[in-house]
Structures are given as C-alpha cells and as structure tokens.
Amino acid sequence: MLRYTLMRLGIFVGCLVVVWGLVYSGLAPRGLGASNGMWVVLLALVISAPISFVVLRKERDRASARIVQRVDRVKAGLEANRSQEDQVDDSARAQGQTAEQDRVPEQSQAGGQSKAPAQGQSS
Structure with a gap:
C-alpha cells in the first residue's frame, strides 16, 4: 500500500513540476x-489522476x-x-445444568418435607 501511495505521489510531483x-x-x-499557486496544484492534480489510474x-x-x-x-x-466464546459459554451452561440436577435429588431425599410453613397457617 505504501508503495502505491509513493508511486502516486511521485506522479503528482512530476505533473506539478511540468505544469x-x-x-x-x-x-x-x-x-x-x-490564485497562481492554487491553479498550478489543481491543474497538476487533474492531470495526474488519470495518468495514475492507467499507469498504476x-x-x-x-x-x-x-x-x-x-x-x-x-x-x-x-x-x-x-x-471459542461460544464453546466456553456452552460448557458453562452445561456445568450449570449439572449442578442444578445435583441439587434436585438432595431435596427429594429429605422426605419431600418443606421447611417453610404452609400458607394460611398462623402462629
């Protein structure tokens, strides 16, 4: 890319000198x-553009x-x-589901009794 840019700049400078x-x-x-300086630069630019297009x-x-x-x-x-991020996310989700499944049997082994008082009962 630098080579192309330098070649294009070289064509512009050559046209600038000629103009x-x-x-x-x-x-x-x-x-x-x-406006003489601006005229020379603009004319060199207009001439160098099609030359660069063809030559380069x-x-x-x-x-x-x-x-x-x-x-x-x-x-x-x-x-x-x-x-890679998807794989890490999928493995984390799989580990989370495994941990959740491990907790469910622990609750069923406690005899199915809930420690929270039943609704509607008052002390």
Missing part, C-alpha cells in the same frame, strides 16, 4: 490574480489484493474468537 514549468514559461494560463493499475490491483487478504485474516480471527 509549473508550462505556467511560468507562458505556455499555460497563469490563473486569476493571486497493476500496483493498485496488488495493493487491493493485500488489503482483501488482511480483511479475510481479521474476519477469520474474529470468527475463531466468536466460536
């Missing part, structure tokens, strides 16, 4: 009033392929974390 030379030699218009096509495709690979790795890592 600056053309403007100061009088072959290109100088702009209006004090292969490098842009390589950079985008690297970006897609990184995104796929991040997605795979997130999916692995999500599945």
Whole structure:
C-alpha cells in the first residue's frame, strides 16, 4: 500500500513540476490574480489522476489484493474468537445444568418435607 501511495505521489510531483514549468514559461494560463499557486496544484492534480489510474493499475490491483487478504485474516480471527466464546459459554451452561440436577435429588431425599410453613397457617 505504501508503495502505491509513493508511486502516486511521485506522479503528482512530476505533473506539478511540468505544469509549473508550462505556467511560468507562458505556455499555460497563469490563473486569476493571486490564485497562481492554487491553479498550478489543481491543474497538476487533474492531470495526474488519470495518468495514475492507467499507469498504476497493476500496483493498485496488488495493493487491493493485500488489503482483501488482511480483511479475510481479521474476519477469520474474529470468527475463531466468536466460536471459542461460544464453546466456553456452552460448557458453562452445561456445568450449570449439572449442578442444578445435583441439587434436585438432595431435596427429594429429605422426605419431600418443606421447611417453610404452609400458607394460611398462623402462629
């Protein structure tokens, strides 16, 4: 990605030098009033964009392929974390159900008698 960016910047700087030379030699218009610097930069930008689009096509495709690979790795890592979290959650729930089932037989061994007073009885 850095290589593509530097190549694009190089094309822009080359166009900037050429446009600056053309403007100061009088072959290109100088702009209006004090806008000469801005005119040179904008004209260089407009010229360098289509040149970069055509010349750097292969490098842009390589950079985008690297970006897609990184995104796929991040997605795979997130999916692995999500599945690991699901496994931990499932095992915790299974342990909770086992502990709950262990408590139920203890209550039935006490003879089914409840320690709480029956409703409607007063002391």
